[in-house]
Amino acid sequence: MSELTKKLFTLAFIREGNRLLLGYKKRGFGQGRWNAFGGKVEAGETPEEAAVREVQEEAGVMVVGGVEKVGELLFTFEGDPTAMHVMVFSARGYTGTPTESEEMKPQWFSVDSLPYSLMWPDDELWYPIYLRGGKFRGRFHFQGHDKILSEKLEEVQTFD
Numbered sequence: 668m669s670e671l672t673k674k675l676f677t678l679a680f681i682r683e684g685n686r687l688l689l690g691y692k693k694r695g696f697g698q699g700r701w702n703a704f705g706g707k708v709e710a711g712e713t714p715e716e717a718a719v720r721e722v723q724e725e726a727g728v729m730v731v732g733g734v735e736k737v738g739e740l741l742f743t744f745e746g747d748p749t750a751m752h753v754m755v756f757s758a759r760g761y762t763g764t765p766t767e768s769e770e771m772k773p774q775w776f777s778v779d780s781l782p783y784s785l786m787w788p789d790d791e792l793w794y795p796i797y798l799r800g801g802k803f804r805g806r807f808h809f810q811g812h813d814k815i816l817s818e819k820l821e822e823v824q825t826f827d
């Protein structure tokens with residue numbers, strides 16, 4: 668079996684009570700889907716620093732008080748030797764007004780009516796854990812970008 672190369676990404680949430688800020692991805696990977704904010708971790712950055720930077724670049728708001736890690740996900744795609752290792756964070760606070768960027772169009776959603784049919788198919792499996800304050804670790808193997816062939820998801824207390 669061939670070796671997988673793992674690339675590190677972030678995904679970060681801005682949440683205010685019962686509403687969650689998502690962005691409509693206008694270009695690139697995941698184009699046409701609503702998602703949290705994130706991208707590649709650059710050389711010399713910690714995942715936390717990358718998460719804060721991506722939120723600022725994509726949603727136009729500044730994270731205040733840092734980010735808390737809430738999840739760790741591994742995505743693999745049939746026929747693709749590169750796995751996406753995604754660290755999921757929740758911002759402790761933010762300042763500023765969400766503003767459309769070249770990559771994302773931000774919009775607030777009620778946590779009770781998230782647009783799951785327009786999001787990645789894995790999201791409706793792990794979002795409920797995040798939304799009730801839990802932490803999780805999961806892996807999802809895709810055929811194309813629409814079909815999950817296999818999955819493993821667990822709620823965890825810590826990430827050590």
Ligand SMILES: COc1nc(N)nc2c1ncn2[C@H]1C[C@H](O)[C@@H](COP(=O)(O)OP(=O)(O)OP(=O)(O)O)O1
Nearest residue numbers: 676677678695696704705706707742753787789790
């Ligand atoms: C496969 O399922 C996925 N579900 C969810 N919810 N999010 C995913 C999934 N696969 C990837 N992602 C996330 C991880 C990252 O936040 C983005 C992809 O990052 P992107 O390619 O946009 O990285 P950037 O550094 O912003 O890229 P460019 O600046 O080169 O456009 O999707």
